[in-house]
Structures are given as C-alpha cells and as structure tokens.
Amino acid sequence: MTSPNRPRSFQEIILRLQAYWAEQGCAVLQPYDMEVGAGTFHPATTLRSLGGKSWAAAYVQPSRRPTDGRYGENPNRLQHYYQYQVIIKPSPANLQDLYLGSLRAIGLDPLVHDVRFVEDDWESPTLGAWGLGWEVWCDGMEVSQFTYFQQVGGHDCRPVSGELTYGLERLAMYVLGVEHVMDMPFNDPGAPIPLTYGDIFRQTEQEYSRWNFDQADTDMLFQHFKDAEAECARILAAEPVDGAGRTIPMAHPAYDQAIKASHIFNLLDARGVISVTERQAYIGRVRALAKACADLFVTTEAAQA
Amino acid sequence: MPDLLIELFSEEIPARMQARAREDLRKLVTDGLVDAGLTYASAGAFSTPRRLTLTVEGLTANSPTTREERKGPRTDAPDAALEGFLRSTGLTRDQLQARDDKKGQVWFAVIERAGRPASEIVAEVLDATIRNFPWPKSMRWGAGSLRWVRPLHSILCLLSDEAGATVVPLAVEGITAGNSTRGHRFLSPDAFTVTGFDDYAAKLRRAHVILDSAEREAAIRQQAENLAFARGWQIVPDDGLLSEVAGLVEWPVPLMGVIEDRFLDLPPEVLQTSMKEHQKFFSAKNPKTGRIEGFVTVANIETPDDGATILAGNQRVLAARLSDAAFFWENDLREAKAGMQAWAEGLKSVTFHNKLGSQADRVARIAALAREIAPLVGADANQAEQAAKLAKLDLRSAMVGEFPELQGTMGRYYALAAGEPDAVADAARDHYSPLGPSDAVPTAPVSVAVALADKIDTLTGFWAIDEKPTGSKDPYALRRAALGVIRLEMENLVRASLGSVAVKQYMQTLRFLQKENRYIFLKDTNSNNTLTQFFSITCLFSTDTRFSVNSERVDSDSPVFVCRNKREPNSDSANSLQITSNLEGYYEVLEELPSPNDLAADLLSFLHDRLKVYLRDQGIRHDIIDAVLAQPGNDDLVLVVNRATALNAMLQTDDGKNLIQGLKRAGNILAQAEEKDGVEYSFGADPKFAENDQERALFAALDTAEPAIKAAIAAEDFPAAMTAIAALRAPIDAFFDTVQVNTDNQIVRRNRLNLLHRIRAAGQQIADFTKVEG
Incomplete structure (x- = not known):
C-alpha cells in the first residue's frame, strides 16, 4: 500500500482493471442492463461459457443482494455493489499469472503482500453451475474468486472457462486503506468536485434497504415471479422458425426471464416471506429455467466451435 | 540400482487433500512398479501446495525375463481350436512346438517375455497413476480432457544412478516429462533442472520451498512458540490448524500480532473460533491474564519490510471480523439480559423438521421431558425444565448464526447474562454432549437431565414419523443420539424405564404432529363406543396446548390415527367417522402410526443394538x-x-x-x-x-x-x-x-x-x- 503505483480512487482501480484486461485481449463489455445477484449472471458469462466457441470478456457488473442491505451503516456490507468479472474460454495455462498481473496493475505487489490461493469450490444452485478453484487471499483478506467452470446450466463445460470475480468495493477499500466503504473516494480526491462512495450511494442504500426489507409488495412480486417463469417457458417453447421462415431460437430473451425470476426470488427472500422449505423449491424453479435456457443456447450459433 | 524422482507440479492443491494424495501417489506408483516385476528399497512422498513428489530408492534397473509354457490343442484338432490358441498366445503356428503327450501329439506355446527397462515401466505406471488418481474432487481445464485436482503444469520424472540422470520419456495429454521444476511462486519463480532427489530438495530449499510438510509444521510450531515466548505468551495448540496451514505455504513465515484492547472482553472461544475459521490464525494466550491477547498468522513469503505490510493487512481484516463479533456479542448480551423472549419467539419460525414442527415445538417437548427425567438423575425439576427452555435459544443469537460451532458455548454465556444459576447455564453448554464415542459425558444433574431429554426426544420424534436409520444412511444422527443416551445413563448410573419414557414422549410428539385440518386420535381404554368397523375413538389431542392427553386413559396397544376433518360424511369411505366428544365433524383416516407400545418396543430394540456395540468395545x-x-x-x-x-x-x-x-x-x-x-x-x-x-x-x-x-x-x-x-x-x-x-x-x-x-x-x-x- 506504500507503493508509488498506488491508485487514488475507486474508479481508478476500475479503470486500471479495464485497461489491464483489454491489454490481455479481453473484449471489455458493459454491465448487463438487468438486476442480477452477481457478475456470473451476465449472459456473457453464463451463456457464453457454454459450447465450443472461444471467448474472452471483462466487465463491471453492478450486483444486487437485497438481504445484504444495512441502510448504508455497515462498513463492508451493501445491497448494491460492483463486481469485476473476467471470463476466458478455454482457460489459458497462464491464467493465474494473468490474474497476479492484474493485482500488480492496481498496486498490489505480490513481493510485499502475501497472496494465496485457498481452496474454495464455487456452486450456484440457481444456475445449475459449479466449478473448482480458490478464493484469493491478500494479507488474509479475500480479494477475488477464481473458478474453473465445470458445469453450467447442467451442461459440462467443454472447453473449460476460467472465471475471475473481484469484489470491487472490498478490494478497493484495501488498496486505498479505507475503513468504511462510504468514506472511499469514488473519483480523484483532488478533483474539483471530489465525491466519496457515500456521496453517491448512502442515500440509495437507505432507500433500497427500506424497500427491500419492508415495502416491496410481496403479492405483486409473487405474481411477477410466476409471470417471468411462464414467459421464459413460453419463449423456450416457441417454434424456432418465425413467420418469415427464418430460424431464430430465442435463448437470450428467455434467459432474461430466468434472471428476472432469480432477482424477484432474492427480493422475496429479503422480505422474509419464503420459508426454509419453500426456499429450496424456489431455487429449484429458477434452476429449471436456467437449465432450459442453457439447453436452447447450446443449439445456437453462438455456442458452436 | 537407479533412484526414481517424480514431481507433479500443479496449481494450488487444497490443503485438506494433500496428506491423502501423498499416500495415494506413493502406493499407486510403488504398487505399479512391483506388479510389473520391479523391486525397490524405499519410497517417500512429499507435498507442498503446488507439488506432489515421490522418491523411490534402489529400484531394479530391469524387470526379470519370464518364461511361460502353455499347453494347447492336439495337433490333429480342428483348425478352429488351433486358431483360438494362437490368438490367446499371440504366436504364429511356426512358433509352436509339437510335443508328445499321454494322449498323442499336442501343441505347446513357449512364451518368453524379455525383461523390460525400468524407464519403460515407470512411464506406463506414472501415466496410469496420473489418469486414475483418486482425488476427492477433480476437474478439467482449458481445452483438454485430463483430470487433476487443479490444472497440472509439469511432470518431472527422472531415473538416476552413478552414470547420471535420465528423463523418463513420458507425455500425458501434451505435458512432456522433464527434469526441471520451479521454486516459490513469487520469491524464486524461475525454472531449474535437477539430477536426483537430494539435488532437488536442496535446490528447492534455495528456491524458498520446504518440501516436507512435517518440516514446515515443525518450523511453524517452533517459530510461533518463539514469537509467543518473547511476549510471555503461549500458543493455544491446534494440530488440525497446524497441518492445514502447513498445506497452504511453501515457505512459512509466522508473524505475531496483538489483538486490540477493545476486543479482549470477547469470550475466548469467540476470539479463537473467529481467528481460526476466518483467518487461519493461531491464538496466543497470556498466562498471566488467562486471556487470548495475540495471534500468529503464517505468511508464505519473506518481504523487504519483514512482513510489516502483511501483518498490518491481517490485523485490519481481523479488526473488521472482530468488530462484527463484538457487535454480535453486545447485541446478543443485550437480548440475553432482557430475557431472550425474542429468541424464544424466533425459534417458532425455525423448522426443526417439517413433520416434527419448529425448534420451539421441539424445545417444549424437551422441557416437558427434562422435567420428568429430573428426579431420576437427582436434578431439580424446575431447573431442568428452565435449562431445557434456554438451551437452544442461542441458535437465534447473531454469534451462533455466524459461528454455528459455538452453539451451546454461547448459550452458557447468555444464560449467565440472563441471571440464570450456573447449573442451568452449564446445561445450556453441555446438553449437546456426548457428540461422539470419545466426547466427555456431562455429569451435573441438570445437564444430564436436559442432555437425555434432548436425545430421547429426537429418537422418539423420528421414530414417530418413521425416519429411522437404514444401512449407512443416518441423516439425523440417530445412532449417535442413541449412543448418547446409553453413555449418559451408564456413566451416571441413571435408572430409568426407557419404555415408559418413550411412550410418554411419543404422546408429547403426537400433540405436535397436529396441524390445521389434521388431527391425531388415540384409543381411549374406557371407550366402548364403536363408531366404525375399524376403530373406536373418543380420546384426542386438542390443538390447545394447555390440553394434554391423559396418558393413563390411552390404550397404548392400539395404533394412532392421523385424520382429516371433513364437513360431510364420505359415504364411499368406510374410514369416515364422526367424533362426538371434543371435536364435531367427520374424519377421514390419512395415516396410521404405530401404537405407543409398538413404537417404544421398536425404539428399545434399536437402543439394545447400540448397547451391544457399546458393550462389545468393553x-x-x-x-x-x-x-x-x-x-x-x-x-x-x-x-x-x-x-x-x-x-x-x-x-x-x-x-x-x-x-x-x-x-x-x-x-x-x-x-x-x-x-x-x-x-x-x-x-x-x-x-x-x-x-x-x-x-x-x-x-x-x-x-x-x-x-x-x-x-x-x-x-x-x-x-x-x-x-x-x-x-x-x-x-x-x-x-x-x-x-x-x-x-x-x-x-x-x-x-x-x-x-x-x-x-x-x-x-x-x-x-x-x-x-x-x-
């Protein structure tokens, strides 16, 4: 943290990661325009990790976890936060070295810090996905998740994708030496209008915490869940040939509905209206949607080698 | 006699898998060599996070030549028989010998297998070992199909003797064996070649890798103790943690840190658990204060600032973790002092088992039973009941939510904070015991009463819903519960008639099996009122918990019926009946449960089976x-x-x-x-x-x-x-x-x-x- 190479703001860390992964040849994508719980849900990861076609992408993904809301008071917990996601298929042999290069790029020198790969197998019950890998520790703190995808949407990944996920706020707080997320400089502290993370997100954290926990209309959400589920099934069942005789299966629009159902489930969970036993059933329903979307996607052009 | 050196160099192997993997590598390779006719003097296996290594000394240079004779068909046998023989021996007709036998002339095959050089055999054995390695979990990577615990990067395979070292020609899925490896990921990343095991181990050490996990463990232990000693502290021994940490580092560098004063009032179990589970820190105790005041973290690197940055980072993460813990502790204490009503309320929404109701239902059953058992174990009945009611409240505390392994431990602290006597608080801590055959058995009367009640209720409950252990399946750990009952009774000489206890507890359980529109009926001994051709019932449980069945009046030999309330009689069903006493309406039988006596007898025979296992050991x-x-x-x-x-x-x-x-x-x-x-x-x-x-x-x-x-x-x-x-x-x-x-x-x-x-x-x-x- 004493390195002269040290970034000065949250956004500088993001910009350096963008530049670094662009230099490594990744397509730098923009966030997916839907509410998701993690960067993995972006179709650039979930769907593109399926099938034989090579792929390399990096992007920031705003992520929402309604149950983690703490009205902006907890120094480390947010219901809305950012993940940085890198996905490369097939996983290159030097992926660990590439990753370590990204740490150097944001000012974490592995010769001064203690960087460790500690076993952590990843599983997403809602996506029917799992992989093996590690959580990466820097001086005892988890700074990234590193996973070799083995299965997604119930399909074996061939070839295997390597996925890197950085929890940006936590990583940045460490690099910048900040104790409370709301105190973190978002833009350069020397800018004419310096803005902290709190300037931008404290009020939204409060508002969403209240809505997530107390106000969201659960009857409406239950209905939305059913609607998304039904629409997903309908899209998947649609005849692949359209009225003009073109063959256009619609894996992505169907997957959007699966994402929607997943987020609505998270909201209902935060409202405390889903019992322990029902929980498993809801997760199973979302997984069924994700699997069905994956089944369709692997038949499409984007999945062919 | 050549020596063999193998190193399988990969990305980081999970610490928990390394010991087993060393042993598997040694066994698979040496067994393979021996099966192929080689012998060896000794073998040793080693692991670090990034490598599995095997050294085999005194290997024979070649397998012996073998000669086998096989008798075939008679020379005048049909061609088909001869062809079969040729196929099975892999020879041609002119390689066969015709010999005179008792029954005439017979073909003989003489198969000579020339001895093979060790390198050929090693290549085959190692190839098979890599492809079939029994990792608990393995994976593919990139575009390949090979499976390993994490991506395998290189194979070092060397046979060496006085004349020098030779690489064993071998390639597995594109990875060609060589004579080079790499040192520490950051301190010595460059590749280097080796000529044999001694050279390998010595060069690794220069490249900041201690090959032997036992040596790493000893180094960590020694340096951690030295660091603690310098401050007058002692390391809290933890062999499991030591071996895990040794599997996370190639170049261990223990660093000592101090826990900030503001966290020193946390219970020592909380400090220790938080540091161990989240950070893999060792705890350091100050013998003068009896408190845990420091920690040792083990880095994998020597840095120019002697670990100052690393320690500061770890300290910072620990502070964040302990702030959470302190926050939980203070909130929990506040709730405890206020009487824990919110937690008791909260247990109602935690399902114990969907057929057996909530944790609150379960606690009510255990409390009733603890009261019954109390006089048998010399405990005060009120204390036993109170202890049972408190014992599981900590499941709702924030601390146990974060660290489930602190259940009971926290329960004791919170009971004390609530002003409960020691006997009650101790029971909250000890009622889960014994958890295994070697776990200590509680001896304090109140603890014994609650511990027994907890286990007997669990057994009766799962017996009532017919969820008994079968074969290797025992998802609710009922065998452990039964052994707990046995050990509690034996070691405290508890004289109890388990049969009648089980009958009573079954009645308790039945009361909780009622749900909306689902009623439980028992046969009343005094009733001659035959309502259907199947059974007569006048005794039932009310949903009102104040009403409890008079067990004296229950016919314990008759089955228990689970019925559904119906507005109208179901004329088609002979199972439809009208209950005229407590509940109006018609009922249809959904399920028949065992009679109280049958359930008790079956449970008892299970306990007797466990008792036999327990006594066999004696x-x-x-x-x-x-x-x-x-x-x-x-x-x-x-x-x-x-x-x-x-x-x-x-x-x-x-x-x-x-x-x-x-x-x-x-x-x-x-x-x-x-x-x-x-x-x-x-x-x-x-x-x-x-x-x-x-x-x-x-x-x-x-x-x-x-x-x-x-x-x-x-x-x-x-x-x-x-x-x-x-x-x-x-x-x-x-x-x-x-x-x-x-x-x-x-x-x-x-x-x-x-x-x-x-x-x-x-x-x-x-x-x-x-x-x-x-």
Missing part, C-alpha cells in the same frame, strides 16, 4: 446381552448392563462354563420331552422319588439356590445371583453323570422332568441361557 459379547435382554426391566439399561456384566464374569469361570452346558442339557431334555408328551412339566418334583444321592443332592442344592437367587435378583445383586446359580454346577453335573432322566418308570421320569424344570426356572430368573453361545 469386551462383553452380543450373545451375553441377548441372554439378559429376555429378563424383565430390559428397558432399564443400567440393569441390563449390570446383569450382563455379572453373567459375563461368571462365564469366565470354570463353574460358569460348565454350568451353561448343564443348564442347556437340562433345557434340551425337558423341551424334547414336553414336545413329545404334549405337556408342560412345571411343578411337583418330589425328593421322595429320588433314586440316588446325586439326585437327592440336586434337590437339596435347588432348595438352597432358588431362594438365594430370588433374593439376590430382588436386591439387584447380580454377582450374588451368579454365585448362587454357579453352586448348582457340581450337583447338576453329578446328576447327569449318574441318572438317566428318560427312564421306563413313568413316575420317576415325570419327577425328573419336573426337577429339570426347577433347574430351567432357576436359570431363567437370571438369563436366557439358551442364547449364550458355546
């Missing part, structure tokens, strides 16, 4: 336990064990062993006669029909033994009962030596059979001797 055979289980009071495990122990001791003596034979012989003769004659010989043996001294002596011996046995049994003095019956050995032996039971004189025969009955009856007071083997 040297008492299962047949001896079977022999005493036929006696009354077999649901009192202490009584069963006392009987079995006394019987076992007697059977170790000569008198005992011979007595068994005599008793069995008496029993057999009697049983045969009874079967043949169709009568039971049970009384009226009269000494006046005795024909010799031995017979008269047996009468006399029985006259003495019978009351002695009876008195001893009544006093539960089983050793005395054994002594009394053992005294019959000589008279019985003498009787059978000199007297023929089945004599022609029917009066004498009948008298003797009746005498045998007295022997059998005397034995039956003590045990069912027919069950004793041998």
